[in-house]
Amino acid sequence: MSTKNFLFVNRKTPYGTVYALEALEVVLISAAFEQNVSLAFIDDGVYQITKGQNSKETGMKNFSPTFRALGDYDITKLYVSTESLAERGLTVDDLMELTYEDADDDYAEKPSIILVNREEMAAMMAEQEVILSF
Amino acid sequence: MKYTILVNEGPYQHQSADTALQFTRAALEKGHEIFRVFFYHDGVNNGTRLSVPPADDRLIQKSWSELAEKHGLDLVICIAAAQRRGLMDADEAKRQGLDANNIAPGFRISGLGQLVEGGIQSDRLVVFGD
Numbered sequence: 068m069s070t071k072n073f074l075f076v077n078r079k080t081p082y083g084t085v086y087a088l089e090a091l092e093v094v095l096i097s098a099a100f101e102q103n104v105s106l107a108f109i110d111d112g113v114y115q116i117t118k119g120q121n122s123k124e125t126g127m128k129n130f131s132p133t134f135r136a137l138g139d140y141d142i143t144k145l146y147v148s149t150e151s152l153a154e155r156g157l158t159v160d161d162l163m164e165l166t167y168e169d170a171d172d173d174y175a176e177k178p179s180i181i182l183v184n185r186e187e188m189a190a191m192m193a194e195q196e197v198i199l200s201f
Numbered sequence: 202m203k204y205t206i207l208v209n210e211g212p213y214q215h216q217s218a219d220t221a222l223q224f225t226r227a228a229l230e231k232g233h234e235i236f237r238v239f240f241y242h243d244g245v246n247n248g249t250r251l252s253v254p255p256a257d258d259r260l261i262q263k264s265w266s267e268l269a270e271k272h273g274l275d276l277v278i279c280i281a282a283a284q285r286r287g288l289m290d291a292d293e294a295k296r297q298g299l300d301a302n303n304i305a306p307g308f309r310i311s312g313l314g315q316l317v318e319g320g321i322q323s324d325r326l327v328v329f330g331d
Contacts, residue, residue, distance in 0.1 A: 071321055086209075086331075089242055089282060096313040100321065197320035199207065200328055 073097055073104045074192065076200040077112035082127045087115050090201035091133055098140035105144040105195070106137075107188065113151045116180070118163045131163065138167030138179055145179045148188055203234045205319030209330025211243035212261035213254065218247055221329035222264055229272050236323045237275045238265075239316040240308075242330065245283045248276065250305035262305045269307030276308045277315045 075094050081087045097104050108116060115131070122129040137145070145165060152158060159182060168174040183191065192198065208221040221244075225235055240247055252262050269276050278288060287303075290310050294302040304310065320326045 068318075068321055073317075073320060085242060085285075092281060093241075093313050093316060097317045100314070100317045102317070102321065197326050198328075199320070199326065201209070201330070 068100065071102055071196040072194060073102045074107060074195040074198045075104070076107045076109060076198060077115055078110045078200060079115075080111045081115040081120065081131065082122050082125045086201045087112070088128075088130050090199075091130060093199065093201075094137070094142065095133075095140065098142055104142045105146060105191070106142065107146045107148070107192070109148045109151050109188070111151075111155075113147060113155065113157060113162075116145070116147070116162050116165065117157065118161065134163060134165055137165065141167075143167040143169075143177075143179050144181060146181050146183050146188060146191055149182050149184050152182075202228075202325060203236050203323045204228055205236045205316075205323040205326045206238040207316060207319075207326060207328045207330070208238065208240045208244035208247060209242045209328065211246040212252065213258075214243065214246075215331060217329040217331065218244065218261060219259075222261060222268070224327065224329070225274075226268060229268070235272070235274055237277055237315065237319045239319055240276070240278045241282050241313075241316065243286065244330070245278045245286055245288050248278045248283075248305050248308035249288055249303045251303045266305045266307040274307065278304070278308055278310045279316070280310050280312055283310055 077090055079086045116134055120129050120131040165179040166176045167179050169177050206221055206225055210217045212218045247262055268274055289302045290304045291302045
């Protein structure tokens with residue numbers, strides 16, 4: 068089976084609707100197909116990877132720890148919109164520390180989060196072959 | 202052009218469910234190939250045969266079934282999303298000990314891998330949803 072560049076675009080808050088949770092389920096399945104998978108977090112999607120999430124009062128499961136497992140699935144490129152962070156009064160310090168171990172560099176721990184502005188996000192999207200937005 | 206269609210919204214709730222149907226119909230009329238139509242999120246509800254809209258309204262689920270029969274479409278409903286929302290085929294209903302099933306003709310229930318495979322095998326994957 069051929070390898071394509073897959074991008075999953077996350078645009079919605081983690082709770083309140085089911086989109087973010089079910090998007091993450093597709094991302095995890097895609098890892099089994101050995102595709103070149105990236106994630107983008109735009110608009111309210113940036114809330115999906117904020118640290119200290121507590122969803123108890125909403126009744127929805129706090130699924131944010133799953134993002135920490137993405138590195139183990141070789142999903143290591145998480146593009147985050149700097150404008151979307153800024154518009155919500157967030158900085159990178161508000162995000163979970165998501166990392167992966169680089170097999171090509173003696174398993175050094177490296178950050179998965181890549182901050183990009185709109186132009187860089189557009190350029191990255193132009194390199195994709197399959198884009199799924201949730 | 203070979204397409205896979207992803208439908209993420211339920212029928213009667215969101216225009217994108219109608220648009221997905223119309224896009225698929227138009228693509229077939231233009232001679233394109235539809236590799237697969239995958240239903241996810243509330244989109245799975247496009248595949249229930251127990252939907253009975255008022256007589257003067259459109260029949261979205263039936264339209265999919267008719268299109269599938271005419272063109273041999275592969276209409277796939279995500280099993281995890283379907284189970285959350287109460288969509289069952291006969292085998293699954295039996296396995297779960299339930300007394301009913303409600304999948305419309307032409308649809309089948311399978312896993313998310315079918316969506317990823319659609320992305321790999323098709324020239325374009327088009328997403329319909331909010």
